[in-house]
Amino acid sequence: MSDYLRLLRERVMIFDGAMGTQLMALDLTPDDFGGPRYNGCYEALVLSRPDIVRGIHEAYLAAGADVVETDSFTGSRLKLEEFGLGDRTEEVNRGAAQLARQACDAYSTPEWPRFVAGSMGPTGMLISSSDPSLSKITYEQLRDIYGEQARYLVEGGVDLLLLETMQDMLELKAAIAGIAREFRNGLRRVPIQAQPTLITDGRMLLGTDISAVCATLDALPVDVIGLNCSTGPAQMRDSIRYLCENSRCFVSVIPNAGLPIMGPKGETIYLESPEELASELADFVREFGVNAVGGCCGSTPAHIAALKAAVEAVPARRERLAS
Numbered sequence: 001m002s003d004y005l006r007l008l009r010e011r012v013m014i015f016d017g018a019m020g021t022q023l024m025a026l027d028l029t030p031d032d033f034g035g036p037r038y039n040g041c042y043e044a045l046v047l048s049r050p051d052i053v054r055g056i057h058e059a060y061l062a063a064g065a066d067v068v069e070t071d072s073f074t075g076s077r078l079k080l081e082e083f084g085l086g087d088r089t090e091e092v093n094r095g096a097a098q099l100a101r102q103a104c105d106a107y108s109t110p111e112w113p114r115f116v117a118g119s120m121g122p123t124g125m126l127i128s129s130s131d132p133s134l135s136k137i138t139y140e141q142l143r144d145i146y147g148e149q150a151r152y153l154v155e156g157g158v159d160l161l162l163l164e165t166m167q168d169m170l171e172l173k174a175a176i177a178g179i180a181r182e183f184r185n186g187l188r189r190v191p192i193q194a195q196p197t198l199i200t201d202g203r204m205l206l207g208t209d210i211s212a213v214c215a216t217l218d219a220l221p222v223d224v225i226g227l228n229c230s231t232g233p234a235q236m237r238d239s240i241r242y243l244c245e246n247s248r249c250f251v252s253v254i255p256n257a258g259l260p261i262m263g264p265k266g267e268t269i270y271l272e273s274p275e276e277l278a279s280e281l282a283d284f285v286r287e288f289g290v291n292a293v294g295g296c297c298g299s300t301p302a303h304i305a306a307l308k309a310a311v312e313a314v315p316a317r318r319e320r321l322a323s
C-alpha cells in the first residue's frame, strides 16, 4: 500500500489551495509565460518561470499542506496544443511533477511526509454531450490522452494521480482506463483519486447524480473519491454525506472558497474567509468522517493554514468501507 493511502487510514490529509487563482493574482506578463503565444497557459510557467510555480508549492507546504498538486491541470497534449505546446507535453508534465517533488522533499520529515498529487483536469471536450463540436473526440482518444499525461507525471515523481473538476463521467472513465492501461504496461502504480465537480443542483454538468457517480467510481480501480471546485462547501454537503455513507473509497472534498460571484469589473470573486472555509470543512470531518480536505479556486495559503488548525482539532475519522 502506498504511504499516501496508509496515512489516509490514520489521519485527515490536507491538500493545498488553488494554483490558478494564485497565479492570476500575480499579474504575470506575456514574458513570464515565455512569450505572447503562451500567455495564459499556466502549465507553460513550468518551463518559463519554475521559480514562481515552486514558490506557490512552498507557500502551501509552509502553511501546513500534506499534499500539493502539480501545475498540470490543463497539461494534456490536447490542451497544450491550443498554445502550440503539444510537442512539449512530456517536458511540461515531468517538469511539473519534479517541481512539486523538490518542494515536498525539502519540507518532508520522517514524522511528516509530504505528497505530490499529479493534477489532471477535464479536456473541455464532452463526449456524452449531443453538441457536435464538444463531442468530436472518441473515448479511445481521451483514454490515450490521459494515459500519456499520467505516464509523464508518474515518471516525474508524483505520489498519486488526481483527476479533478471532471464534468463528464464518460471522460472520467476514459481517463481511469488510460491510467490503468499504463499500469498494466509497467508504469509504477500510484493511487488514483477521482473528483467530479457538481454544479449547484448536485449533478455533474451532463446530469450524472451523486448516486450514479458513486456506483460508477466504486466499480473502477479508484482509491479516493471526492468532489472539488464549482461551489463552496455548503453546496457539497448532501453529496459528501452520500459518498461517506456509501462509497467503498476514501472520500476527499476540495471546494472553492465559497460559491463564486461576479465582481464589479466582471471578475470572479470568492468570499469565504480562511476561518469560514476551515470551519465548514472541519464539520465535514467531524460529522461524516471525510478523509482528505483542501481548497480549490479562491483559496490561499491562509485558507490552508486555517484548515490545518481546524482539522487537527477534530479526532473523528471515517473508516473506509469494506469493498
Ligand SMILES: [Zn+2]
Pocket: 228, 229, 230, 255, 256, 296, 297
Ligand atoms: Zn476550483
